[in-house]
Amino acid sequence: MTATNSSPVRLTPLGCGWLTGATRLFLRGVEGSIRVPVPAYRIEHPKGTILFDAGMHPDVATDPVARLGPIAKVFAVEMGLGDRVSARLEAHGSDPDRVDLVIVSHLHFDHAGGLASIPNADLMIQRREWEAAEDPDLAQRNGYLREDFDHGHRLRLVDGEHDVFGDGSVVCIPTHGHTPGHQSLRVRLDTGDVILAGDACYLHKTLADRHLPSVVHDEAEMLASLDRLDALQQGGAQIYFGHDPELWQSLIS
Protein backbone atom coordinates (compact mmCIF):
# COMPACT_ATOMS: atom_id res chain seq x y z
CA MET A 1 0.00 0.00 0.00
CA THR A 2 1.30 3.47 -0.83
CA ALA A 3 0.57 6.86 0.68
CA THR A 4 -1.32 7.90 -2.44
CA ASN A 5 -3.62 4.90 -2.19
CA SER A 6 -5.58 5.84 0.91
CA SER A 7 -8.08 3.37 2.29
CA PRO A 8 -11.82 4.12 2.06
CA VAL A 9 -12.45 2.15 5.24
CA ARG A 10 -12.81 3.13 8.88
CA LEU A 11 -12.85 0.59 11.71
CA THR A 12 -14.46 1.18 15.12
CA PRO A 13 -14.17 -1.37 17.96
CA LEU A 14 -17.44 -1.85 19.89
CA GLY A 15 -17.26 -3.32 23.40
CA CYS A 16 -20.23 -5.62 24.01
CA GLY A 17 -19.56 -6.81 27.55
CA TRP A 18 -17.24 -9.22 29.33
CA LEU A 19 -17.16 -12.92 30.15
CA THR A 20 -15.31 -14.48 33.08
CA GLY A 21 -14.67 -18.21 33.01
CA ALA A 22 -12.08 -20.92 33.53
CA THR A 23 -8.79 -20.07 31.84
CA ARG A 24 -8.59 -23.61 30.41
CA LEU A 25 -11.54 -22.78 28.14
CA PHE A 26 -9.18 -20.37 26.36
CA LEU A 27 -5.82 -22.04 27.06
CA ARG A 28 -6.05 -25.79 27.67
CA GLY A 29 -4.41 -27.09 30.83
CA VAL A 30 -4.08 -23.68 32.47
CA GLU A 31 -5.79 -23.28 35.86
CA GLY A 32 -7.49 -20.21 37.22
CA SER A 33 -10.00 -17.86 35.66
CA ILE A 34 -9.83 -15.17 33.00
CA ARG A 35 -12.00 -12.16 32.18
CA VAL A 36 -12.28 -11.54 28.45
CA PRO A 37 -13.97 -8.88 26.31
CA VAL A 38 -16.81 -9.54 23.87
CA PRO A 39 -15.85 -7.42 20.85
CA ALA A 40 -17.76 -6.35 17.77
CA TYR A 41 -16.53 -3.98 15.07
CA ARG A 42 -18.14 -1.37 12.84
CA ILE A 43 -16.60 -1.02 9.41
CA GLU A 44 -17.58 2.06 7.40
CA HIS A 45 -17.06 1.90 3.65
CA PRO A 46 -18.44 4.31 1.00
CA LYS A 47 -20.65 1.46 -0.25
CA GLY A 48 -22.09 0.55 3.13
CA THR A 49 -21.84 0.03 6.86
CA ILE A 50 -20.77 -3.39 8.07
CA LEU A 51 -20.92 -4.92 11.51
CA PHE A 52 -18.42 -7.72 12.16
CA ASP A 53 -19.86 -9.92 14.88
CA ALA A 54 -22.80 -8.77 16.94
CA GLY A 55 -22.07 -9.57 20.58
CA MET A 56 -24.66 -11.21 22.80
CA HIS A 57 -28.44 -11.17 22.56
CA PRO A 58 -29.88 -7.92 24.00
CA ASP A 59 -31.85 -9.88 26.63
CA VAL A 60 -28.57 -11.03 28.17
CA ALA A 61 -28.23 -7.48 29.52
CA THR A 62 -31.34 -7.93 31.65
CA ASP A 63 -31.47 -11.67 32.45
CA PRO A 64 -28.42 -13.69 31.38
CA VAL A 65 -29.53 -16.89 33.14
CA ALA A 66 -32.90 -16.99 31.41
CA ARG A 67 -31.38 -16.16 28.06
CA LEU A 68 -28.26 -18.29 28.07
CA GLY A 69 -29.31 -21.30 30.11
CA PRO A 70 -26.36 -23.67 30.75
CA ILE A 71 -23.87 -21.20 29.24
CA ALA A 72 -24.58 -18.87 32.17
CA LYS A 73 -23.10 -21.55 34.44
CA VAL A 74 -19.88 -21.62 32.41
CA PHE A 75 -19.38 -17.87 32.24
CA ALA A 76 -20.11 -14.99 34.57
CA VAL A 77 -21.52 -12.41 32.18
CA GLU A 78 -21.09 -8.65 32.49
CA MET A 79 -23.36 -6.86 30.05
CA GLY A 80 -25.14 -3.59 30.72
CA LEU A 81 -27.77 -1.99 28.50
CA GLY A 82 -25.01 0.16 27.02
CA ASP A 83 -23.11 -2.98 25.98
CA ARG A 84 -25.83 -4.09 23.56
CA VAL A 85 -24.40 -3.84 20.06
CA SER A 86 -27.29 -1.58 19.07
CA ALA A 87 -26.42 0.81 21.91
CA ARG A 88 -22.75 0.77 20.95
CA LEU A 89 -23.61 1.60 17.34
CA GLU A 90 -25.88 4.44 18.43
CA ALA A 91 -23.19 5.80 20.72
CA HIS A 92 -20.92 5.97 17.67
CA GLY A 93 -23.56 7.67 15.50
CA SER A 94 -24.86 4.65 13.56
CA ASP A 95 -28.52 3.60 13.40
CA PRO A 96 -28.72 -0.20 13.94
CA ASP A 97 -31.65 -0.29 11.51
CA ARG A 98 -29.39 1.09 8.78
CA VAL A 99 -26.51 -1.34 9.02
CA ASP A 100 -26.23 -2.86 5.55
CA LEU A 101 -24.38 -6.06 6.28
CA VAL A 102 -23.50 -8.15 9.32
CA ILE A 103 -20.58 -10.49 8.79
CA VAL A 104 -20.33 -13.05 11.54
CA SER A 105 -17.20 -15.03 12.29
CA HIS A 106 -19.35 -17.91 13.53
CA LEU A 107 -22.63 -18.60 15.31
CA HIS A 108 -21.66 -18.81 18.98
CA PHE A 109 -23.81 -16.82 21.42
CA ASP A 110 -21.25 -14.07 21.98
CA HIS A 111 -20.79 -13.40 18.26
CA ALA A 112 -24.23 -13.92 16.73
CA GLY A 113 -26.68 -13.22 19.59
CA GLY A 114 -26.90 -9.51 18.80
CA LEU A 115 -28.22 -10.21 15.29
CA ALA A 116 -31.67 -9.79 16.80
CA SER A 117 -31.08 -6.05 17.10
CA ILE A 118 -29.76 -5.54 13.54
CA PRO A 119 -32.97 -6.38 11.69
CA ASN A 120 -32.47 -4.94 8.22
CA ALA A 121 -28.95 -6.04 7.39
CA ASP A 122 -27.95 -8.92 5.15
CA LEU A 123 -26.10 -11.69 6.96
CA MET A 124 -22.80 -12.85 5.46
CA ILE A 125 -21.47 -16.13 6.77
CA GLN A 126 -19.47 -19.08 5.47
CA ARG A 127 -21.75 -21.67 3.92
CA ARG A 128 -20.04 -24.36 6.02
CA GLU A 129 -20.97 -22.55 9.22
CA TRP A 130 -24.60 -22.07 8.25
CA GLU A 131 -24.93 -25.67 7.10
CA ALA A 132 -23.41 -26.87 10.40
CA ALA A 133 -26.08 -24.94 12.25
CA GLU A 134 -28.72 -26.68 10.11
CA ASP A 135 -27.34 -30.10 11.06
CA PRO A 136 -28.81 -31.18 14.42
CA ASP A 137 -25.74 -33.18 15.47
CA LEU A 138 -23.21 -30.48 14.53
CA ALA A 139 -25.43 -27.78 16.04
CA GLN A 140 -25.53 -29.59 19.34
CA ARG A 141 -21.80 -30.37 19.38
CA ASN A 142 -20.95 -26.75 18.64
CA GLY A 143 -23.35 -25.25 21.17
CA TYR A 144 -25.32 -23.14 18.73
CA LEU A 145 -28.50 -21.48 20.03
CA ARG A 146 -30.90 -21.26 17.13
CA GLU A 147 -32.71 -18.27 18.65
CA ASP A 148 -29.45 -16.31 18.41
CA PHE A 149 -29.34 -16.26 14.64
CA ASP A 150 -32.63 -17.49 13.14
CA HIS A 151 -34.22 -14.10 12.49
CA GLY A 152 -34.87 -14.26 8.76
CA HIS A 153 -31.95 -12.09 7.66
CA ARG A 154 -31.27 -12.27 3.94
CA LEU A 155 -28.37 -14.70 3.74
CA ARG A 156 -25.21 -14.16 1.73
CA LEU A 157 -23.43 -17.49 2.05
CA VAL A 158 -19.78 -17.45 1.02
CA ASP A 159 -17.34 -20.24 0.27
CA GLY A 160 -13.82 -19.51 1.42
CA GLU A 161 -12.11 -16.19 0.72
CA HIS A 162 -14.49 -13.44 -0.36
CA ASP A 163 -13.80 -9.82 -1.32
CA VAL A 164 -16.88 -8.02 0.04
CA PHE A 165 -16.76 -4.83 -2.06
CA GLY A 166 -14.48 -6.04 -4.86
CA ASP A 167 -11.79 -3.51 -3.97
CA GLY A 168 -9.74 -5.59 -1.56
CA SER A 169 -10.61 -3.38 1.41
CA VAL A 170 -12.73 -5.92 3.32
CA VAL A 171 -12.10 -9.61 2.71
CA CYS A 172 -13.50 -12.70 4.43
CA ILE A 173 -10.71 -15.14 5.28
CA PRO A 174 -11.78 -18.72 6.05
CA THR A 175 -10.30 -19.81 9.38
CA HIS A 176 -12.18 -23.02 10.12
CA GLY A 177 -11.52 -25.22 13.12
CA HIS A 178 -12.96 -23.41 16.14
CA THR A 179 -16.28 -24.22 14.49
CA PRO A 180 -16.89 -25.94 11.12
CA GLY A 181 -17.10 -22.73 9.10
CA HIS A 182 -15.42 -20.03 11.16
CA GLN A 183 -14.10 -17.01 9.26
CA SER A 184 -11.96 -13.97 10.03
CA LEU A 185 -12.01 -10.60 8.28
CA ARG A 186 -9.15 -8.66 6.72
CA VAL A 187 -9.72 -4.90 6.81
CA ARG A 188 -7.35 -2.62 4.88
CA LEU A 189 -6.77 0.63 6.77
CA ASP A 190 -4.48 3.56 6.02
CA THR A 191 -2.23 2.25 8.74
CA GLY A 192 -2.05 -1.24 7.23
CA ASP A 193 -4.03 -4.45 7.29
CA VAL A 194 -5.93 -5.57 10.37
CA ILE A 195 -7.23 -9.12 10.74
CA LEU A 196 -10.31 -9.46 12.92
CA ALA A 197 -9.51 -13.00 13.97
CA GLY A 198 -12.65 -13.84 15.93
CA ASP A 199 -12.38 -17.15 17.77
CA ALA A 200 -9.86 -18.56 15.29
CA CYS A 201 -7.42 -17.01 17.77
CA TYR A 202 -8.67 -16.08 21.24
CA LEU A 203 -5.49 -14.56 22.63
CA HIS A 204 -1.99 -13.40 21.71
CA LYS A 205 -0.71 -16.58 23.36
CA THR A 206 -2.94 -18.75 21.16
CA LEU A 207 -0.99 -17.65 18.09
CA ALA A 208 2.45 -17.16 19.60
CA ASP A 209 2.55 -20.56 21.34
CA ARG A 210 -0.07 -22.44 19.27
CA HIS A 211 -1.76 -22.89 22.65
CA LEU A 212 -5.22 -24.23 21.81
CA PRO A 213 -8.38 -23.92 23.92
CA SER A 214 -9.83 -26.96 25.70
CA VAL A 215 -12.72 -27.22 23.24
CA VAL A 216 -12.03 -27.17 19.50
CA HIS A 217 -14.27 -28.48 16.71
CA ASP A 218 -11.38 -29.63 14.48
CA GLU A 219 -7.87 -29.32 15.87
CA ALA A 220 -5.99 -29.83 12.59
CA GLU A 221 -8.08 -27.19 10.86
CA MET A 222 -7.63 -24.79 13.76
CA LEU A 223 -3.84 -25.22 13.64
CA ALA A 224 -3.88 -24.64 9.87
CA SER A 225 -5.92 -21.48 10.46
CA LEU A 226 -3.38 -20.29 13.02
CA ASP A 227 -0.65 -20.90 10.44
CA ARG A 228 -2.59 -18.70 8.02
CA LEU A 229 -2.99 -15.94 10.62
CA ASP A 230 0.72 -16.24 11.41
CA ALA A 231 1.59 -15.81 7.73
CA LEU A 232 -0.63 -12.72 7.52
CA GLN A 233 1.08 -11.34 10.62
CA GLN A 234 4.52 -12.04 9.12
CA GLY A 235 3.34 -10.09 6.08
CA GLY A 236 2.70 -7.03 8.23
CA ALA A 237 -0.94 -7.40 9.24
CA GLN A 238 -1.98 -6.74 12.81
CA ILE A 239 -4.04 -9.54 14.33
CA TYR A 240 -6.94 -8.47 16.52
CA PHE A 241 -7.31 -11.57 18.70
CA GLY A 242 -10.90 -12.51 19.44
CA HIS A 243 -10.96 -12.28 23.23
CA ASP A 244 -7.61 -10.82 24.33
CA PRO A 245 -8.04 -8.46 27.31
CA GLU A 246 -4.69 -6.70 26.87
CA LEU A 247 -5.20 -6.05 23.17
CA TRP A 248 -8.73 -4.85 23.86
CA GLN A 249 -7.58 -2.32 26.44
CA SER A 250 -5.23 -0.88 23.84
CA LEU A 251 -8.02 -0.65 21.24
CA ILE A 252 -10.60 1.10 23.39
CA SER A 253 -8.31 3.39 25.43
Ligand SMILES: [Zn+2]
Ligand atom coordinates in the same frame (compact mmCIF):
# COMPACT_ATOMS: atom_id res chain seq x y z
ZN1 LIG B 1 -16.76 -19.24 19.56
